[in-house]
Amino acid sequence: MKHPERLGKYTVTSVLGEGAMGVVYKAFDPDIKRQVAIKTIRKQLIDDSPQAASVAARFRNEAQAAGRLHHPGIVAVYDYGEDRDRAFIAMEYVEGHSVAHYLGRKTKFPEQDILSIMVQLLDALEHAHDQGVWHRDIKPANLIITRHGKLKVADFGIARIDAVGLTQLNAVVGTPGYIAPEQYTGEPLDHRVDIWSAGVLLYQLLTGQMPFNGTPEALMYRILHEDPVRPSQHAGSTRPEYYDEVVAMALAKQPKQRYAGAPAFRDDLLARCSTPVSATVSEETVIMEVVRPESLLPSSGGPMGNSRGHLTPPISIGSAATAPTTAPPTHWNPATLQEVEATLARFVGPMAKVLVRRAARDCADLDTLRTKLAEHLQTEQERSTFFGQRLTSSGASAFRTTVSPQAPASAPAVVGGASRGAPLAALQLPPSAEFVERAQRLLAGQIGPIAKIIAKKAAAEATTRQQLIDRLVEQVEDGPARARLLDQLQRLP
Incomplete structure (x- = not known):
């Protein structure tokens, strides 16, 4: 079908979804300078339907009901209008x-x-x-x-x-x-x-x-x-x-x-x-994984399709029960990750924090990290701009200290050829009950009695001591305190 270029004062920019009775468009409000979603209903289908009066009344009722509500937890309705072919509601554009x-x-x-x-x-x-x-x-x-x-x-x-x-x-x-x-x-x-x-x-x-x-x-x-x-x-x-x-x-x-x-x-x-x-x-x-589909998902459901019709290309969500932790990787310099996150956030918004932390766990150098993150960008221009950003942290300064080339991403930092904490082999062992109890007491010194619950949950999810350590240090917001806790945990026998 042919889609309109304008609906009332709104400039149509894309189709977000189609239902049995109408289409949901993404559009631009030239007066307020903002993106809106526009839900439409085709008059011809209304006129030909035995339930025409009911469908039309429900559509207008939506505008009247939501239009009188002003709450951050309710999708806002801005406008109701009609043209020769359709009636429409302009509403808040939600991602x-x-x-x-x-x-x-x-x-x-x-x-x-x-x-x-x-x-x-x-x-x-x-x-x-x-x-x-x-x-x-x-x-x-x-x-x-x-x-x-x-x-x-x-x-x-x-x-x-x-x-x-x-x-x-x-x-x-x-x-x-x-x-x-x-x-x-x-x-x-x-x-x-x-x-x-x-x-x-x-x-x-x-x-x-x-x-x-x-x-x-x-x-x-x-x-x-x-x-x-x-x-x-x-x-x-x-x-x-x-x-x-x-x-x-x-x-x-x-x-x-x-x-x-x-x-x-x-x-x-x-x-x-x-x-x-x-x-x-x-x-x-x-935020579990980001998928940039080539086409937008159609809506489905009632006469107008359901409310998913006015969403942006979706983020694909995985199971929270099996998702990897988003704790900051211990071998990276936090300042470096913050810089990379700020650069990536220009393109993907708040999800940059989780994407950077996840990717950094599997990357041993800055170039590999940025290459992995660029996979989440939608266009070649975005990727080029992302790679073109200069970072003040580079080379060895990207890490807390020099990391052994043979060590995996979760290895402890090495200074002068000697491990600051336990030997690497020990950190790859399953966490024993005694280790968990000692780790819990150290964490309690930072966050109080709730450490018992957090340590128990983390121990159930971790397969190695290092994974347990990563989950526990995530609970401490203060940078220096987190570094001290990390050092103490890695020194545990």
Whole structure:
């Protein structure tokens, strides 16, 4: 099909995705000087459809619902317009991936990321509910994790706007599996339909599975009459039992038995969990590998496709459970890595930090490191510019000290031909229980009692003493303190 060069005042620059009823474009706003995403719906298809009025109303409703919301966790809507061929919504241009993408890749979210996702979602829902807007289709495909780890709620196409509303407000609308019981029974609805859907999401993040499965008819029966398997009782589950009570409250059959609102859900979740909550999803989860596809992914889903349609070329996300650590490699001079990171960040943004740390583990010299990093750049011009940047650190100064040519990247530094720490062979041995305990005590001197938990987790993932050391020194932010800890750990017998 032929795509427009302009939509209203917006200059169309590319196609981000296509659905059954329309196209999502990337465009430029000449007044504000910013990139926007424009979701369109073709009038001809609306006119020819038996559900024309419903589809058109849902499209306009999205603009009205999201347009009255102003929250950093909600995709902003800027404008609504029409031309001869289509109606369109101009909205915030978001870079990232949907939670559905992560779940589809079998990502096992660590507890800190589950809490971050849920708290960010519930904060956004609190704002929407305060404005009289109920989303009614909270699901992983409508939740975007940006490249900076922030969560964005998208697609208010079937939202209920309190006191304004559309016709058939109590009709069964939404996505099977995320629909609250009262939406099936025709009872009056309120904001607690979103509490139910958020409970389904929490269950998925904990278990990787839906609480209810089956055909649409079977789903309806189970949602109305059955209780799901508790998250802690799933085969192989290591999730704490306190999540069972939170999920049960969110998925109560009767709305009055659920959390009264998003703040109550959030506060109870935080009160039961000992893990500190972060304002963002961790870098280790967001950035695992970078893929620059030649073509953009098409969107899929409902009449307009899902909210992935207005994302940039995606970052490919691997499993957080098996991803390599991003601790700073111990044999490199931190100043050198910071310079390389700053140079790379001009092209790839915040992901440069993780990419540099990962690549540096496998590279023994600066040229090899830069060559490896250049693979993540999209164009020949970017690669040429990247290689053309001069660094103040070079040669031997790129490392903490001179590294033995035969030593692997994880070898300890060598001064005057003698190892500063334990012999290289010892550092390649599996960490014994005694070694882990001594290492834990050293780390506790830097970060306190939490060192016990961190050391236990690191020991379960590390196959050598050096790998354990790398994971532990990552926990210390102060450069000199980190260097002292590294020296102490490498000297352990």
